[in-house]
Amino acid sequence: MxxxxxxxxNLYSYVLFAIYSAVCIPLLVxxxxxxxxxxxxxxxxxxxxxAIAWWSRGIMLVPYPFVKVRYENxxxxxxxxxxxxxxxxxxxxxxxxxAVLPVEGVQVVNIWPFRIPVIGFFARLAGYLNIRxxxxxxxxEKALGLLRDNVSIIFFPEGTRSGSRKMGxxxxxxxxxxxxxxxxIVPLCISGSENIPPKGSLLMRPGTIRVRRLQAIxxxxxxxxxxxxxxxxxxxxxxxxxxxxxxxA
Amino acid sequence: MNEQEIIDITNKVFEESFEIEKDRxxxxxxxxxxxxxxxxxxxxxxxxxQKSFGVNIRNEEKVRNIRTLQDIYDFISTIxxxxx
Numbered sequence: 001m002x003x004x005x006x007x008x009x010n011l012y013s014y015v016l017f018a019i020y021s022a023v024c025i026p027l028l029v030x031x032x033x034x035x036x037x038x039x040x041x042x043x044x045x046x047x048x049x050x051a052i053a054w055w056s057r058g059i060m061l062v063p064y065p066f067v068k069v070r071y072e073n074x075x076x077x078x079x080x081x082x083x084x085x086x087x088x089x090x091x092x093x094x095x096x097x098x099a100v101l102p103v104e105g106v107q108v109v110n111i112w113p114f115r116i117p118v119i120g121f122f123a124r125l126a127g128y129l130n131i132r133x134x135x136x137x138x139x140x141e142k143a144l145g146l147l148r149d150n151v152s153i154i155f156f157p158e159g160t161r162s163g164s165r166k167m168g169x170x171x172x173x174x175x176x177x178x179x180x181x182x183x184x185i186v187p188l189c190i191s192g193s194e195n196i197p198p199k200g201s202l203l204m205r206p207g208t209i210r211v212r213r214l215q216a217i218x219x220x221x222x223x224x225x226x227x228x229x230x231x232x233x234x235x236x237x238x239x240x241x242x243x244x245x246x247x248x249a
Numbered sequence: 250m251n252e253q254e255i256i257d258i259t260n261k262v263f264e265e266s267f268e269i270e271k272d273r274x275x276x277x278x279x280x281x282x283x284x285x286x287x288x289x290x291x292x293x294x295x296x297x298x299q300k301s302f303g304v305n306i307r308n309e310e311k312v313r314n315i316r317t318l319q320d321i322y323d324f325i326s327t328i329x330x331x332x333x
Contacts, residue, residue, distance in 0.1 A: 136289060159287070169285025176289065227293075228268045 009066040010203055016062045024055055025118065042149065048126045049104050049151075055122075056099035066206040067196055069097065073213045075186065082152040083216060084181070086174050086234055087188040088167050088242060089156035093196050095119075097211050098154045098188075105152040108143075108173070110160065129153075131173060139173070140180060147181045157231075163199030165246065167239055175231045182223070184216035185230075187238045191245040210245055214238075250302075255325050258301050259318065266297040276319040284318075304328050 028051045036044040060069050081103060087094065098107055108129045114120045127146070131139055143153050155174035162168050178185050189212045195205035214237065222230050260274045269284055280286045286294065295306050302325055306312060315321055 169282070171285075171287040172290055173287070226268070228266070232268050 005066070006203060006205060009063060009206055013063040013066075013204065014202075017059060020058055020062060021055070021118065024058060028055060045127060046104055048122075049106070052122055052126055053100050056096040059096050060093075060100065063196075063204060067204060068208045070208060070210045071213070072210060075213045075215045082147050082150050082183060083186045084147075084174055084178050084183050085152060085154040085186045085188050086170075086238070087154065087156055088190055088238055089158045089161050090163065090165070090190060090194040091161055091196055091199065093193050093209070094156065094161070094190055097190060097193065097209065101152075101154070103152045104150065105154045106146055107154045108156070140177060143177050144181055147177075147183050153177065153183075157235075161199045162194075164194055165242075167235070167242065170231050170235045172227060172231055175227050175234070178222070178230065179227060182219040184218045185222070185234060186216045187214040187234055187241070188212070189214065189238055189241045189245060191242055212241060212245060214241060250329055252322070252326065255302075255322050255329070259298070259321050259325060262294070262297045262301050263318075266293065274318060276317065276322065278318050279316055280318065280321070281316075298325065302329070 032044070032047055032051055035047055039047065060067075083103065085098070085101065085105065087098060095107060095109070095113060098105070106127055106129060107123070108131050109123060111130060111132045113123055113128075114130050114133075127142075129139060129142060134142070146153060153174075157170040157172075157174050158168035159171045160168070174185070177183075190209065191212070192207050192209040196207055196209060197204045217234065217237075222233075225233065256276075260271070263269045263274055263284065264271060267284070267286065267290070273284060278284055280294075291312070295312065298304070298321070299306050304325070306328065311324055311327075315324060
């Protein structure tokens with residue numbers, strides 16, 4: 001029965017993904033192309049990022065009710081945009097989950113998402129930062145420029161999908177950027193995505209994904225911390241919250 | 250400087266500069282996958298080792314080959330012996 005459910009979920013979801021994308025993407029491209037004629041570069045980029053959020057929202061709705069996504073905002077009232085979002089990473093779906101955050105954001109990604117047809121094209125178009133293919137100075141220059149333009153930067157500091165509930169070590173780039181930019185850091189916890197789909201597979205399992213946004217850590221709080229204190233504290237905050245989420249909190 | 254002193258000072262660098270707990274500092278620990286350093290951290294590591302050991306680390310090829318804590322102990326041992 002469970003296998004039947006999984007096969008049905010995947011069959012109907014991937015068919016719908018394909019139909020939805022085949023209709024939605026050309027319309028969005030056309031819309032962006034027409035609007036770009038009237039808008040300046042900055043506003044056109046904002047529109048591209050918004051279009052990715054619209055498309056991603058649809059992608060996330062397709063597997064419903066087998067896959068449910070719940071966003072939980074535990075951050076309180078914040079008006080400190082732009083942010084540096086720091087998020088654990090378990091699955092391919094995490095990129096879509098981040099694309100729909102209610103901010104204009106650019107994700108810092110590995111090489112492989114850039115190589116996926118369509119997704120890679122839009123990632124490049126939206127100015128996503130491929131940290132593995134950029135020089136360090138170029139990366140920070142671009143990221144700082146985006147923050148100055150009020151664009152949030154979204155990091156998966158583990159650098160790769162953990163594929164399980166175990167969180168990997170954090171790389172330091174997000175925290176180096178924070179110390180350079182003084183931007184608030186928002187810890188984000190994704191729970192339940194590890195099987196949607198599991199690392200190394202495209203076969204999604206039914207489940208509920210929860211994305212919990214925690215209170216931002218502001219420059220006034222972290223300005224006296226060292227790079228590694230900051231990195232370790234943020235990892236600890238995310239790890240502790242994930243443990244609570246996995247106990248049902 | 251004997252081998253134990255090199256181990257102690259190197260471990261102290263990891264504890265103090267990178268805030269890595271003592272029990273994770275095993276000779277076989279991979280500095281990237283086990284201790285969580287990345288390529289940018291290597292610059293900080295080299296600076297911290299230079300300061301702690303009073304040496305000048307210039308041989309980039311040897312630095313690039315470092316993978317584990319034991320590799321660092323051996324590397325420091327070699328440059329201390331060579332009198333850098």
